[in-house]
Amino acid sequence: MSASRAPATDGLAATDDIGWAARLLAATPTHEHRDPELLRRWARAADAFGAALAPVGCEARVVERDGGLELGLLARYTSRPPTVELFTDTLALAERVVDARGWRDWYPPGSVRAAALAHEAVHVHLHHGPAKAALKHALGHSALRLGRLRVPGHVAGAEEVAAHAYARTVCGLGRSPLLLTAALAAEAASTPPPARDARREN
Numbered sequence: 472m473s474a475s476r477a478p479a480t481d482g483l484a485a486t487d488d489i490g491w492a493a494r495l496l497a498a499t500p501t502h503e504h505r506d507p508e509l510l511r512r513w514a515r516a517a518d519a520f521g522a523a524l525a526p527v528g529c530e531a532r533v534v535e536r537d538g539g540l541e542l543g544l545l546a547r548y549t550s551r552p553p554t555v556e557l558f559t560d561t562l563a564l565a566e567r568v569v570d571a572r573g574w575r576d577w578y579p580p581g582s583v584r585a586a587a588l589a590h591e592a593v594h595v596h597l598h599h600g601p602a603k604a605a606l607k608h609a610l611g612h613s614a615l616r617l618g619r620l621r622v623p624g625h626v627a628g629a630e631e632v633a634a635h636a637y638a639r640t641v642c643g644l645g646r647s648p649l650l651l652t653a654a655l656a657a658e659a660a661s662t663p664p665p666a667r668d669a670r671r672e673n
Contacts, residue, residue, distance in 0.1 A: 518635075530553065
């Protein structure tokens, strides 16, 4: 199946990448009452910024472990010490979801892991270098204006959007990993939690 012929009944795929990026921003604290068009503008700017980033290597230590399903994470970057955790159980589920939804043309075999690593590499890049200030400038949000002086403001969630766009671009994906994370969230919501032990202590 080609990327342009995703299942017609798949409502998740009907929302484009900018739409998912805007939804991510809308769900981020501090943006609850923002104008939806402003969020889309920020989403487009962050997506374009991430897609235009030159390839960056991951300078952090990479470890693989289980436990991502409980946390709801594919990967995670922590700065002390700089470490990228790849959660193998969530990555395996993501591959199954790709097959089940007929999205393999968008996410070729092995690309989910590569995209997760690329995504976190951008977080490392933004955390340690001047690119974070460049992203603020690209977004055009002002925290303070005094005459001609403008202090660029932080837009919560914009780094996530940029990281997803970067991963989509450098890994050659047909769609943003944001679509896949939405599918994983839907999968988690439809899966009943494990049965709890009904026994009580006397």
